[in-house]
Amino acid sequence: MLALHLPIVAASCVESPLLQAPNLEPWEVTLLADCPTSALGDIRPFHLIWNAEDVNGSLAVLRRQAARDDFPGNMTERERRYFASVQVLNGEPTPPTTDDAVAATRAARFAAYRAAVSALAGAFPDDPTAGSFVPFATLALGSVGSCASVGGPECDAYAQQARELAAAAYARNRNFPGTIHYGMHAHDYPNGSVYNDGLEYARQYPATVRDACHSLHMPSHISDRAGQWRDAAAANGASVAAADAFARLPGALGDRGGLINTSRGFGFAFNAGNLYHSLEFEAYELLQQCKIDDARDRLTRMGYAAGQALRLLPEGEPDSAAAPDAFAGDLGGAWYNATAYLQWQMRMRARQALWPLLTELMGNAAPPLETALDWRSLPSEAVPPPLSWSGRTVSDHSFYSPFSEASWHHAAAMGALMRIHQRGVPLPYVPDDEPITSVCSSADGCIAERVALALEVIGVAEAHYIGTGHAYEAAGAAVLALQVRAMVNLTRGDAAAALAAAAAARKLEEHANRVLLRPSSTTLLSLPAVALHGALLLMMRSSSNDGDGAADAADAFGACLAPSAKPQMPLCLLGLARAKKALGDAFAANRSYAALLEVWDGSQCVGAVAEARANVGPSPGRAGSRRSFTVPCDFSMGLQSSDVTHIT
Incomplete structure (x- = not known):
């Protein structure tokens, strides 16, 4: 099984040079084309454009291969250049050895990588893979260094250059998946003149890639930007179906315990980074269409997968279902390994509550039972344990865990406050900056403590992102805190303070677009501040019966x-x-x-x-x-x- 023993030697999640290897099984071709992010052998992607590298892991793969007696074997000059390009990407011959050094050298390493793939593309002009890596690497340069914290014209220039390079490559070959894929990433930005030009790539991609999970998902990035919710949901539904179809193939995962076996099956984990990324997008798009039950079904599947990840014991251990006590000693490892699944579940659960809540806040949008079910039940759910904010499993914990936790606690607080507001009961305690010294009350469900905890978790997440130089995510966390404070003031009957907090959240949200990484992800969206501001107005x-309020609301919704x-x-x-x-x-x-x-x-x-x-x-x-x-x-x-x- 070649696919499980060789490293990916280029930075693509679309087209791997290994696809040209002889004697590949059909399912191995699918695996390589889809760049799975589950830990199958030595296959690991290089996440250039989201600042989520695993330099040590990548170097271990590269060095292990380079140390083989038969290396480089019969590699061609082109293949050697691919290998060398990833070596410089990871800092060879003097790679960074600490997290701070990884971040500090990122801009220089990415520039060296772009130079390497540009030279490769120049030397082999008929190689469309190399040609597609040039806009990809250029796009990556626009997401590192100061572009990840303060933005600026240079960052915009990199993004525009990436779009121009993708367009030139697309003009030469309209059917190469790599060019189309990175072309969509380059146009995944909240500006109509940008994402509208990406619609051509979104329409063409399904004709070139028919059964790769992540590839089928990609058009939804552009459809979401354009508000084409049905198209987006259809793309992600097809993506999830492709992952499920692959997991059912004979021989693909048979040695990993089967498709869906509570504690042993590996089907839920295969290609998890792509499968559940698509599932999260699909749930978001179904909520946009007010298909609340359908979105809840996707959330339920995600919750089941998170449970499977938690129960997956190391090979050789007793089955946790048959010997529950055997699980106790492995709980810490299981919790860590399930981090990414819990991230997805927390974000999806938050949206499942927030969108119906906002719908109900606006009044008369859906039957009360349908709108209230998800947001009313969230505050009564057990407070989840903190996630790991360090390390990496399916995804980078430092980047995704803080916002996932903040989103869940924000939604729980908003739901609790909404219930108090609807009942006309004043908040028993307003958690500002003073600690709560009273005993939690059963009568109100500890709402003050719930809100205080939410603000604490959100505040820690904001500080984390400030410390790691992720300005957009830091602003997103600050927006969540302001939204909670807006609802606190609403329950106090202080309309002016509620509107002021909502307006501040809206202003911060609009400003944050200036430091939005290219490409971006709509799934980091929790509750749009501008929509909440308009709803309150x-x-x-x-x-x-305030006429000015209607004009201000029209301004917000516009x-x-x-x-x-x-x-x-x-x-x-x-x-x-x-x-x-x-x-x-x-x-x-x-x-x-x-x-x-x-x-x-x-x-x-x-x-x-x-x-x-x-x-x-x-x-x-x-x-x-x-x-x-x-x-x-x-x-x-x-x-x-x-x-x-x-x-x-």
Whole structure:
């Protein structure tokens, strides 16, 4: 089984030079093409563009091969250059030996890697793999050094250069998957002039890659940016199905215990980084379509997989189901190994609560039971143990664990506060900066303690990201804290303070786009601050009949729908329609209602669908239509000109 014994010698998660090796089994071809991120033998990806390297692990693989007596064997000059390019990527001949050194040398190492693959592509112009690595490496340079912390014109220039290089390579060969893949990454950015140019790659990719899990997922990055939620969910559904189909192949995983066996099966873990990444995206996209039950099904699968990861004992140990006590001694290792699965589960659980919560906060969007089920139940769930913030399993713990934890605690606090607000009961204690000294109360479910814990976890996550130089993620954590404080003030009856906190969160969220890594990931999104701000403005306007409140709400929802934000986000379409209607602008309101029906017709948000139909008549498109609908509104509202020009 060649695929399980040789290293990946190039930095691609799309096309590996090993695909050209002789005598590969069909399933090995699929494995290599999909760059699995589970620990199968020596296969490990190189995560250039997300600052999530494993330099020590990569060097161990490279050096083990270079030390073989038969190295380099019959490698061609081209193959030797591939190998050498990854050596310089990891700092050879004097690699960094500490985490600080890895970060400090990243820009120089990535520049050396780009020089190496550029020379390789120049020497072998007919090699499309080498040609695709050049825009990939250029994109990586735009995500390191100061670009990961403060951003700036140089970072934008790298991203634009990567797009131009991808376009040139695509013009030479429209069917090479690597070029299309990295072309989509280069266009995965919240700016309409950028992601719209990426739609061509998203349409072409499925025609070139038919059964690779991660490849089938990739078009959703562009579809999400454009607000094409059905297309995005379909792409990720196909991606998950491809991973499942591979896991069922005879011989592929048979020696790993089978597909789904609670404590031994490896099917849930094969290609986990791609499989559950796609599952998380799909759940997010189903929530956008107000398919709450469908999204919950994906969350349930994720929870089961997390449980499998926790119960997977080392080979040779008794089955945990047959001998539960044998599991106790391995709990620490199992917990660590399950970190990535718990990250996915926590983020998905948070969104499953937050989107229905925001829907209900806006009022009359879905039957109360449907909207309340997920957010009402979250605060009563057991507080999960802290995740590992160091090391790496399927994913980098330092990058993903803090935000995953912060997202879960944020959602739990928001749900608890929403319940207090709906009951009209004042918060028994307002956790600001003073410690809680009273005893937890059964009568209110320890809500003050829950909120205080959430703010503590979020604050530690923010400090962690500041310390590691991840400015965008640090801002995201600060946004979560401000949203919790907005809800605290809402329960206190202090509308002005609630709006001030929500407005501050919105401003910080908009500013954070300036330091957004290229490429970016919509799945780091928790609850959009601009949408919460608009919802609070609209809610308070309704209770006070404040005309200015309606105008401010329209401004917020317009900013939410901007091409540099979240176009076609249904909750913002609904909010904009209601705000415009309150302002007497029936035409603008009806256009937003019509766009909403394109996404929500046939969904569980029956109240909002009925409201939209009452305003515009029959649905403009059948349920399930894949037609994109653009709302001709002034979406520059709420944005400064500098916000737009910076990210062009």
